[in-house]
């Protein structure tokens with residue numbers, strides 16, 4: 001089973017990395033593919049180039065076996081629709097279950113994504129939820145796909161919805177960009193080698209932290 005971790009990664013931080021590792025181990029995934037978007041669809045276009053965001057992901061995961069940085073959204077360019085990305089992954093991995101990993105915030109906006117129902121034709125969706133698991137009201141579309149244990153994720157290549165509890169880490173890229181702007185340290189929120197890269201290229205100086 002392959003995990004798909006999409007995001008803007010502006011920049012990548014331990015909230016991304018720790019949840020990915022927990023999911024990989026709990027669900028026994030063979031790999032997790034981090035896929036930095038080229039152009040976010042529901043967020044403003046970041047000031048930071050897709051190449052710099054990709055490079056930061058590569059640095060962050062270089063020592064973790066089974067973590068892969070996937071370039072396909074950068075190569076494709078244009079608006080990074082996840083449904084197109086999953087279609088392309090399905091061509092590459094025809095027989096394997098694909099698990100699209102989403103944080104609760106991303107799942108909350110899922111019905112605004114382009115052709116969101118079609119995502120389930122290519123992959124399962126695994127929502128990385130908090131231990132207290134807030135009661136979210138699911139529509140019938142989601143209830144029909146909801147599973148309570150992991151066996152069906154292995155038995156089917158796509159189509160299921162599963163909530164996996166992970167350690168909550170209230171770290172966000174937005175808050176990290178603010179720290180850089182204020183010339184405060186983001187240490188222990190993200191890997192040191194990514195911080196060094198950001199400082200070397202002065203990536204978050206003089207930017208609007210909201211972007």
Ligand code: ATP
Pocket residue numbers: 006007008009010014015016019101102103104105106107128168169170171172173174175
């Ligand atoms: P921003 O603050 O710029 O909106 P972000 O920190 O939310 O960014 P993204 O790259 O937009 O990071 O997120 C990619 C994916 O990672 C989404 O599915 C999001 O829900 C998830 N994610 C981000 N931060 C965390 C976190 N601290 N814990 C769990 N999942 C997270």
